Amino acid sequence: MIQLFNVTKSYGKENVALREMTVHIEKGEFTYVTGPSGAGKTTFLNMLYGACKPTRGQILINGINITRMSGRQIPYLRRKIGVVFQDYKLLNSRSVYENVAFALEAQGKKRYEVSKRVYKALKEVGLEHRLQRKPIELSGGEQQRIAIARALVVEPLILLADEPSGNLDQEVTLEIMELFKRANARGTTVLLATHDHSLYKRFPKRVLGLEDGRLIMDHQP
Amino acid sequence: MIQLFNVTKSYGKENVALREMTVHIEKGEFTYVTGPSGAGKTTFLNMLYGACKPTRGQILINGINITRMSGRQIPYLRRKIGVVFQDYKLLNSRSVYENVAFALEAQGKKRYEVSKRVYKALKEVGLEHRLQRKPIELSGGEQQRIAIARALVVEPLILLADEPSGNLDQEVTLEIMELFKRANARGTTVLLATHDHSLYKRFPKRVLGLEDGRLIMDHQP
């Protein structure tokens, strides 16, 4: 499903975020990406949905080399991928409903289908009563859950979640993990970047450990 | 130092974020504010630096009733308070140095003093080598540390930290906690909102527990 070959990403000359990373992730796998702050977790995920291109190396998703992808094709790649951004990236000028519906509308889904699926996704993260609010009128954890709902509503082939529980209390974190596991059970490949040791102790899965841009650990439970 | 009397904050009619909260915090105290997502932690902190006014009730800081404060006086209140915002609130168009220096410049500090103190604060959070970067070119955890540096650089009387370790790994979290404790030892009153149980288990201090806007726990170790 996801194959990286010798991927290096550097910003400027000496600022290397990822070094010679080679990793294969199977379809339907659930993988944690861990490492200290600044290790390159976000950079790794960013490259998978085409937000930045590797400086060297190749990335294949579903057998397609996305490093050679043109700007025209990237939207179609992104439609297969749900992303929970570390900084949420919600539109403060739009309601919660619109924020989530956006991901479906961008794919040209019918209005009726959109509203049904958005409602379901918001219900799953426990925010169906916040439909008409603006994200800025929500608490940090609620915003994070909106971002999760937006990533899941498209029923993606791949889910990239960057620190999805940083602002959530333990209880909600467990609920969210249930959601991820359910999506995973339906066949979605999940990559979850986190610092939270307790998370992968409680739900043991494959763990990729990064440090200073290097893959220093690849641990299968 | 900080006294709240029957403080209620509601947005709109039925959306009540804080209910009848009465709490006293002594000068130099270190207090955790905990509670599930949406409990009202951020709302509580917001009111202390005048970002929003309580719907009912009074708030006294240093004996001054800030609910009656005019817009002209609020900047002077804020200069005594360092805030680590849950969403960082960094300027992406400015360098890291400028972001931190901003807080000092706003108080009319001399240029020489500004650069000395900014450098020191960035060193403390371990980011003195990121001086000329833009926040958007930093990892999530690095951004969070910049926000912490900006709050600490003014040597505030009160430090409000909203989820300051959500994007930090355990190691950096411990370092940051050391910083907070050191500031606390110098006399700064610290309020730290967090979900992280392990945090207040490891550094036991007074814990205020919120749920659904109500103060349901006030636990002194």
Place this chain on the structure above:
Amino acid sequence: MLDNISYFIRRALRNMRQWPVLCSAAILTMAVALATMATFFLVVINIQGLATSWSEEVQVVAYFQYPPAGNQLAPLIRKVEAFADVKQAIYITKTEALKRFEARLGDDAGLLEGVSRDLLPASLEISLKSGSHNREGVARVVAELKKDSRFDDLRFGQEWLERFENFVDLLKFVGLVLGSFFLLAALFIVSNTIKLTLYARRDELEIMALVGATKRFIQIPFLLEGALQGLASGVCALGFLTLAYKLLLQKSLQTFWLTPVGFDPIFLNGNQQLILVLCGILLGSLGSLVSLRKFVRL
């Protein structure tokens, strides 16, 4: 497809409702630019209209050494009217000539009292066809007339005609220069306004791209919005112009020309009004398009 179009329109309208400040700023800026340009255009077409009605007065006057005999006059007129450039030839008798001269002197007419009725010669006033109201046309007619020895003297205001033609050329030139200046200024201001509008909404553009919207999907609602704003601004400009014309310009133009011939001030005709509104739409969509290309990078 139809579903998509209605979605785009809904989104464009929602955007406009959501950002009333940005939206009205863009509309009014465009309206001001359009109204300014249209005002200039109006002034220029009115001056040109006046110029045309002036040039209709261009004529050649041929003075007779001796008034022609009654039976010679008609053939002569027919001959002259047969020239390719000539529309009409009118015979002016000596008496009539003096009467006209008196009228022309106005206040000073009293001075001619007691002057012989024979003072002025009889003449033929030759007016030209509409295509020949210029130096070349006059020159051709004069050349023909010179062949006839019965004419003593020819008057055709050569100097005045040259000066007048220079003036009209100059006017067109100044109009063109000012017009293009204003067009450029308008385009510049509008594209800047829209650029700022988009800049203020750059998160939206970024996030759309991140959730998998294609370039076209992102751009179309903004283009539509630009076009709608352009439409609104065109209508505003037209309304403003009509009002200004009715209340102000019409009167001022009439007085300004102190018009010797019956000249009615011209307003934009139906087609031109349509063009104004279309210009607005074009301006809005072009402005959006140019700015969008900068902001929607995928």
Place this chain on the structure above:
Amino acid sequence: MLDNISYFIRRALRNMRQWPVLCSAAILTMAVALATMATFFLVVINIQGLATSWSEEVQVVAYFQYPPAGNQLAPLIRKVEAFADVKQAIYITKTEALKRFEARLGDDAGLLEGVSRDLLPASLEISLKSGSHNREGVARVVAELKKDSRFDDLRFGQEWLERFENFVDLLKFVGLVLGSFFLLAALFIVSNTIKLTLYARRDELEIMALVGATKRFIQIPFLLEGALQGLASGVCALGFLTLAYKLLLQKSLQTFWLTPVGFDPIFLNGNQQLILVLCGILLGSLGSLVSLRKFVRL
């Protein structure tokens, strides 16, 4: 204090360097607006200048029934020149009058051949003082002259004068209306541009307030920035105007007037140039101020 000022200036300059698009958008918009207004102003003052030079020709002509005897002439002129409104009185003999009449007829002068040299009466041409070039001044002089029976007839172009005065009034009115329209449009566009600029930077304003900056501390750099942009735009507009005037307007104005009296086209004098630049500064700072009040809420 001095430290603060240098800090504000540094921040304003840094802002402008950091947002070259926003900055140049604001500058050029203001420059266009200012140049437009100044162009209109130039046209109006030139027309008014021409009007003044025209009105200098306003004079009263008094015709004698019989030419005065040589020794009576000098006292008469002295008497007339003693009137409060009169600048100068010049005696025109019969011969001179006919010569002038011939000159005035131009092409038609040939018609006067053989006419008696006595045809026209002698007259006194009375020019007025600069304050009296209007209907009232003329009326006063005429009233005085009427008391003297030696004058047969008085000419003072009453009708022409009235029409001319109406025209100048109208011109001023149109200039005022168009001028205020452009001023408003310019102010509107500029404050909108600045509003958009600030809107695009609203995070910055918000965060400044959150870290304890006072309202004034936040506003001053933006005001300074507005003033600097205004200064730049004023200088741009002035440069553009000078160029346009040198290359285009000067020539066109000269030809346009077909000026009978020696009238030199007027450009902005030193003070007016200064005012233009000051207007730019005012526009920039006012625009910033107005918009800032909306965005900096504490």
